[in-house]
Amino acid sequence: DADVTQTPRNRITKTGKRIMLECSQTKGHDRMYWYRQDPGLGLRLIYYSFDVKDINKGEISDGYSVSRQAQAKFSLSLESAIPNQTALYFCATSTPQGPYNEQFFGPGTRLTVL
């Protein structure tokens, strides 16, 4: 079984709809992250969480919110989806080792907003 899972894997929705992407992990890591990937732009950080009570904005948090329901679960919400949020979304986890922050990625969720 995969250590980091994301649901759904693919989603097509319409402008204005509320969407939730879910991430679960069995690695026991405290840190969890949400990234989006756009063609030609690499991955950019949306939100990150160091533990259940610690949630922080990343580089591109506008239009997104998150919830850390438990150590193992980190959800990303688009309150009112817009077409430029069409992207590939990744969840990742890590455990602190100084700056040596290898992150383990989920399989990604491909979101299309029409």
Next chain:
Amino acid sequence: AQKITQTQPGMFVQEKEAVTLDCTYDTSDQSYGLFWYKQPSSGEMIFLIYQGSYDEQNATEGRYSLNFQKARKSANLVISASQLGDSAMYFCAMSTASSGANNLFFGTGTRLTVIP
């Protein structure tokens, strides 16, 4: 500010040959880590190799090695004996102690195509 630059949008290599993918980075931190990830067409992100800023030896993992030149702020990935399965996007990334989050900063990637 932290920045990763990958100047090669696409690269081609003959099967069984070696290939170097370029990565330069910019940070004022003395302590940082450099990573390479592979993203096949299926989309997942696969960790390949890591280099710490204080590591004196270049990192190696099987057919992957990282050519770390600290003074030039470069961290190039070398893939030896290329295989067809190496065709993918490759991302260089950096994590710094002062970034607060210890999150990863990614480059824009290089698409490698291995030719039979």
